[in-house]
Each structure stands twice: as C-alpha cells, then as structure tokens.
Amino acid sequence: MYLYDEFDERLVRERVAQFASQVERRLSGALTEDEFRPLRLKNGLYLQLHSYMLRIAIPYGALNARQLRRLAHIADVHDRGYGHFTTRTNLQFHWAKLKDVPSVLGLLADVGMHCIQTSGNCIRNVTADPFAGVAFDEIEDPRPVAELIRQWSSLHPEFEWLARKFKIAVSGAAQDRTVMKSHDLGVRIVRDAASGAIGYRILVGGGLGRSPMEAQVLRDFLPREDLLAFLEAALRVYNLAGRRDNKWKARIKFLVLDIGVEVFRARVEEEFARIDKTKANANPAEEARIASFFASPPYESLPEISRSLEQAVARDEELARFVGNNLTRHKRKGYAALTISLKAIGGIAGDISSGQMRAVADLAELYSFDEARVTYAQNLVLPHVRLDDVPLIFARLKEQGLATANVGLITDIISCPGLDYCALATARSIPIAQALSQKFADPARQKDIGELSIKISGCVNACGHHHVGAIGILGLEKKGAESYQITLGGEAGDDYALGELLGPGLPAEKVPEAVERLVAVYLARREAGENFIETTRRLGLAPFKTAFKEIADAVA
Amino acid sequence: MAAAKRPELPAILIANDLREGEVVFATLEGWTRDPRRALVVQDERAAEALQVFGAKEFLRAKVVDPQLVAIESAEGAPRPRHYREALRALGPSVRPDLGKQADFQI
Numbered sequence: 060m061y062l063y064d065e066f067d068e069r070l071v072r073e074r075v076a077q078f079a080s081q082v083e084r085r086l087s088g089a090l091t092e093d094e095f096r097p098l099r100l101k102n103g104l105y106l107q108l109h110s111y112m113l114r115i116a117i118p119y120g121a122l123n124a125r126q127l128r129r130l131a132h133i134a135d136v137h138d139r140g141y142g143h144f145t146t147r148t149n150l151q152f153h154w155a156k157l158k159d160v161p162s163v164l165g166l167l168a169d170v171g172m173h174c175i176q177t178s179g180n181c182i183r184n185v186t187a188d189p190f191a192g193v194a195f196d197e198i199e200d201p202r203p204v205a206e207l208i209r210q211w212s213s214l215h216p217e218f219e220w221l222a223r224k225f226k227i228a229v230s231g232a233a234q235d236r237t238v239m240k241s242h243d244l245g246v247r248i249v250r251d252a253a254s255g256a257i258g259y260r261i262l263v264g265g266g267l268g269r270s271p272m273e274a275q276v277l278r279d280f281l282p283r284e285d286l287l288a289f290l291e292a293a294l295r296v297y298n299l300a301g302r303r304d305n306k307w308k309a310r311i312k313f314l315v316l317d318i319g320v321e322v323f324r325a326r327v328e329e330e331f332a333r334i335d336k337t338k339a340n341a342n343p344a345e346e347a348r349i350a351s352f353f354a355s356p357p358y359e360s361l362p363e364i365s366r367s368l369e370q371a372v373a374r375d376e377e378l379a380r381f382v383g384n385n386l387t388r389h390k391r392k393g394y395a396a397l398t399i400s401l402k403a404i405g406g407i408a409g410d411i412s413s414g415q416m417r418a419v420a421d422l423a424e425l426y427s428f429d430e431a432r433v434t435y436a437q438n439l440v441l442p443h444v445r446l447d448d449v450p451l452i453f454a455r456l457k458e459q460g461l462a463t464a465n466v467g468l469i470t471d472i473i474s475c476p477g478l479d480y481c482a483l484a485t486a487r488s489i490p491i492a493q494a495l496s497q498k499f500a501d502p503a504r505q506k507d508i509g510e511l512s513i514k515i516s517g518c519v520n521a522c523g524h525h526h527v528g529a530i531g532i533l534g535l536e537k538k539g540a541e542s543y544q545i546t547l548g549g550e551a552g553d554d555y556a557l558g559e560l561l562g563p564g565l566p567a568e569k570v571p572e573a574v575e576r577l578v579a580v581y582l583a584r585r586e587a588g589e590n591f592i593e594t595t596r597r598l599g600l601a602p603f604k605t606a607f608k609e610i611a612d613a614v615a
Numbered sequence: 616m617a618a619a620k621r622p623e624l625p626a627i628l629i630a631n632d633l634r635e636g637e638v639v640f641a642t643l644e645g646w647t648r649d650p651r652r653a654l655v656v657q658d659e660r661a662a663e664a665l666q667v668f669g670a671k672e673f674l675r676a677k678v679v680d681p682q683l684v685a686i687e688s689a690e691g692a693p694r695p696r697h698y699r700e701a702l703r704a705l706g707p708s709v710r711p712d713l714g715k716q717a718d719f720q721i
Binding site: 086489 | 635699702710
C-alpha cells in the first residue's frame with residue numbers, strides 16, 4: 060500500500076492549516092457563506108439536512124488497519140459512532156461539526172488521509188478495481204497508475220476549477236469491475252495484440268446523473284509512458300471548451316456529445332502533439348518508486364484446495380453460502396479475496412459502526428496483510444485471505460453482524476443516503492432498500508433468483524447508480540409526495556447498458572410488490588442457466604412492462 | 616428584487632447552526648435545538664418578522680440556510696407539512712435513535 064512521502068505529508072498538512080484558517084474566518088464572519096461554500100466543498104465538507112457531512116477520500120478504495128482504527132476513533136469522538144461508504148469508495152460522516160473539522164482533518168493527516176477534492180468542480184477520488192493486484196484475470200495491477208493519477212491530479216493548478224466535477228476510474232483486468240463506462244475518463248490497462256506491449260485504452264464522456272451516457276473510446280492504445288501528457292491534453296480541451304454557463308450541461312460528456320467524439324479526439328490529439336512530453340509525463344524513477352509500494356505481499360506456497368475449509372463447509376450451511384457468494388478467485392493458489400457485505404438484511408447499505416471498523420481492521424491485519432478495500436457496491440474486501448482461514452474470519456464477521464452471504468444477489472442493493480440525510484435528494488432511498496432486502500431475505504429464494512443488481516438513487520444525480528442497475532429505482536417528488544420510477548436492464552460492466560423506464564412512478568409501499576412482479580417474470584420465463592439480466596436482454600421490455608402495468612394501473 | 620414566496624401559515628423558521636451544523640428553530644429569544652420550543656407564526660406580519668430575523672442571523676454568521684416552513688398544527692412539536700422539512704426537523708427516518716426525534720422523544 061502506498062505510504063505518504065515528505066511531499067504528500069507536507070501538502071496535506073498545509074491544506075489542513077489552510078482550511079483551519081478558512082473555518083476560523085467563516086466562524087468570525089470574515090468570510091460569507093457564498094465565499095466559504097466552494098472552499099469547504101474542496102475539502103469534502105457539505106451542509107446536509109441534519110448537519111454537516113464530511114467526505115473522506117479513500118483513493119482507489121485502499122485502507123489499512125491503522126486508517127480504519129482512526130476512522131473508528133473519529134466516528135466515536137467527533138461523530139455518531141458510524142460512517143457510510145459511498146459508490147465512489149469514499150467514507151462519509153453524517154454528523155460533522157464545522158468547529159471540529161480542522162481537528163478531524165489533522166487526525167486524518169496522521170494516518171495519510173484527507174478530504175481534498177472529494178467534492179467541488181475538480182478531479183475527484185480516483186477509483187479502481189477492488190480486486191486490484193489479486194484478480195486472476197488481471198493484465199497488470201492498476202493501483203500504481205491510480206496512485207500516479209492521484210498525485211498528478213491533487214491540487215493540479217490547471218484543473219482545480221473545472222466547469223464541473225471529473226471522475227476517473229482505472230482497471231487492469233479483463234473484466235471491468237469499476238463501472239468504467241460511467242466515468243468522465245476511464246483508463247483501462249490493455250495489452251497490444253501486435254506488439255504484446257502494455258498500455259492504456261482511454262475512454263471518455265461517460266456519466267450518470269440527469270443525462271446518463273456511455274463512455275466512448277478516445278484512444279484505443281496509448282503507450283504507457285504517455286499517460287499523464289494524454290490526460291493533460293484531454294482535461295485541457297474539456298477545461299477550455301466545456302460549457303460553464305449551465306451546470307446541467309457542464310460535464311465532459313456534453314462536450315463530447317455536442318462536438319462528436321471524432322472532433323473531440325482530433326482536438327485532444329492536436330493538444331497532445333503540442334505538449335512537451337518530457338515535462339508532462341511522469342518521471343520513470345518516480346513511477347518505479349510508486350510501483351514499489353504495490354509489490355505482492357509475502358504469500359505462502361499453498362495447495363489450490365483447502366481441505367480444512369472443505370470440511371468446515373460440509374458441516375456448516377451458513378459458511379457454505381458465505382463461501383459460495385462472498386469469495387472471489389485469487390491469482391495465488393490457496394488464497395481468496397473475501398468480500399464483507401455491508402448489506403445486512405434490513406440494514407443500511409454501506410453503513411458501518413465504529414466497532415465493525417475495528418473488527419475489520421483486526422481481520423485485515425491478522426489475515427490479509429494489513430489491507431482492506433472499499434468497493435463501489437458499498438462493500439469491503441479483504442484481498443488476500445488464506446482459504447484455510449476463511450472459517451475463522453467468517454466466525455469473527457458473524458459476531459459483528461458482517462457475515463451476510465449475499466454478494467451479487469438481490470439483497471446486495473446499492474443505495475445512496477437519499478433524503479434521510481442528503482439535502483439534494485428528492486426522496487428517501489434507504490427505506491426502499493430495506494423493504495426490498497426484507498422481502499427477499501430468504502437465502503433459498505435469493506439463491507434461486509441468483510445474480511441481480513438493484514440500485515437506488517434518491518434524486519436524478521444518481522449517486523446510487525440506478526441507471527446501471529438490472530432493476531434501477533429513482534426517487535422523485537410527485538405532487539408533494541415521494542414517488543419511485545423503476546428502470547430495467549441496466550448493466551454496469553463490460554456489457555454496459557442503461558436501464559429503460561417501465562412506466563409511471565409508484566408510491567414507496569408499492570415498490571417491493573413491483574420488484575417482486577419483475578422477478579416473477581424472470582423466474583417464469585428464464586431458460587436454463589440464464590440470469591436475470593440475460594433474460595431481460597432476450598425477452599426485451601415488453602413482458603416486464605405488462606407485469607409492471609398491473610401495479611401501476613392499480614395505483615393510478 | 617422580488618420577494619421570496621412565503622409558505623402557507625402557520626409556519627416556523629428552521630436553519631442550521633453555523634458552528635455545529637445542527638438543525639435549529641427560531642424562538643422569540645433566539646434559537647433552540649428543541650423543535651417543541653419553535654416559535655409558530657400565524658399571520659403574515661409575524662412571518663415576515665421571522666424571515667427578516669433569519670436573514671439577519673445568516674448575515675451575522677450565526678446560522679446557514681434559514682427557511683420558513685409551513686407546519687401542521689399538532690400537539691407537542693410542530694410538524695412541517697412537506698416531507699423533506701419534516702425529516703429535517705425530526706432526523707433520519709431510518710435511525711430513530713438519532714436527531715431531534717431521539718433527543719426530544721418526539
């Protein structure tokens with residue numbers, strides 16, 4: 060895991076001091092709210108419905124035990140004993156006090172963390188494959204590139220005040236696990252078929268929100284040494300030509316849409332040609348220094364199959380379910396990546412108590428080379444656990460209410476905080492997720508239904524990724540009441556697709572029934588081995604719309 | 616500048632405390648954390664006075680986002696009519712152990 064050097068340390072400490080001074084001036088009245096708002100946003104501080112909310116960056120989702128324990132300490136001392144993991148792999152504290160934020164930032168700086176650029180019109184927290192460095196289908200570990208981009212984009216003088224926020228994802232595997240095509244810019248590590256050289260495929264112009272769009276290929280193969288110069292060219296074209304007159308049209312996706320990807324590409328290539336590569340690109344020595352932090356941990360030589368795990372699984376049905384759903388194949392024999400679901404039945408997606416943070420810290424330290432990861436699906440991963448240790452880890456997780464065996468299943472629901480916390484929301488999200496989780500709680504039923512993603516957002520900004528849910532739910536206000544639109548057929552990965560609307564909005568209490576009807580269509584019409592999304596693709600929208608209409612008509 | 620549209624009456628003034636961020640309610644003596652003590656205004660003149668108070672307190676760096684919100688006449692704490700403001704006044708519906716609903720047993 061990357062550790063701060065003296066420059067990172069100084070940059071973060073200086074920022075803490077700077078923000079402390081800004082807070083002091085705001086509290087004294089020397090700064091107005093209009094002057095202060097963009098400054099606090101640049102430091103991850105929002106004013107939400109009940110309080111301030113502090114959003115902490117977790118670059119490419121990587122955490123160690125010390126950091127988790129520090130987050131637990133902050134939760135206990137400065138917040139309400141819990142935090143919330145987001146779809147951008149950040150952590151939010153929902154009850155922050157402005158007067159305390161400088162102290163909290165100091166506590167974070169002690170463990171190499173900060174809130175810089177977790178909000179505002181700048182390059183946001185860079186995300187990556189949660190199985191980076193361990194995935195069996197990996198071409199190359201994306202974390203060194205993600206870290207390089209983190210350093211390059213932190214307080215970048217040219218790109219600190221963009222027209223709108225800018226999100227970058229990095230993946231190095233055959234399968235995309237980053238929702239790359241929903242990003243302003245995607246960096247995909249690829250191997251050139253002809254030369255065998257490793258470089259990058261660059262995607263541009265994806266995004267969710269009010270106008271969802273799928274990213275398109277900007278450069279099919281970029282030599283690895285040119286990455287930063289190319290990113291600089293793409294950002295510069297956007298920064299100069301992107302709209303600033305209308306915040307709803309200011310993301311890079313609108314520029315790409317307006318001028319077409321060919322014209323955008325031509326402009327980027329023209330700019331790229333002008334850039335002095337020796338100045339813009341990373342120093343190879345620095346790249347090597349960064350990469351050295353991501354060397355493989357000292358794995359043991361283990362047999363591929365763990366007899367002790369097999370025996371434990373044969374004895375314990377719950378453990379068997381956990382192993383079936385929450386383990387991911389590891390590149391090393393005898394190891395697995397273990398996903399800790401933060402989707403307890405009837406719980407709050409992504410929420411984690413301080414006690415649970417400490418428990419995960421202990422497990423990461425004892426069993427996963429001091430590493431944990433945050434996923435965009437609001438779960439955690441212990442990336443390197445020995446198969447032999449899984450029964451023990453499972454038992455510890457169970458004590459903490461963290462052993463829910465539902466990863467990828469219908470109750471592994473993504474949900475933004477919605478109107479229970481968020482000042483931008485138009486409806487609540489969490490109660491909908493809770494009702495669905497309870498409705499489909501039965502493990503046998505979940506197993507029968509199989510892989511199915513439900514994603515819920517409490518407003519058009521789509522923090523809950525509803526557009527790319529197999530079943531997407533969007534909460535809106537209709538005639539002074541909460542109303543929920545349902546979309547079908549969204550997909551976040553390589554078969555990226557945006558869901559299509561099934562019909563008019565429903566009141567909250569009708570949503571579980573509607574989802575049940577959609578699932579019933581799937582169960583009745585699926586072919587052997589076909590999962591939910593495959594059935595929707597084969598059948599199209601019509602039979603699902605018919606089922607949905609019965610509910611919608613009953614409401615109307 | 617056109618005057619902001621005023622909500623229906625009766626109404627209360629809700630804001631967030633600048634230092635703490637906590638939701639506060641205007642009273643005759645200043646601000647309170649307790650929604651049961653919120654000043655309920657019944658007529659236009661009183662509503663305007665409350666709005667002016669909120670604007671001044673915002674300029675004096677005491678509160679942020681002051682808003683006059685329509686309420687339903689209810690026993691105990693006044694309840695905002697719109698579900699958004701009702702959530703703001705009470706706390707997250709999914710965490711009844713937090714917010715005003717917990718602090719003041721509403």
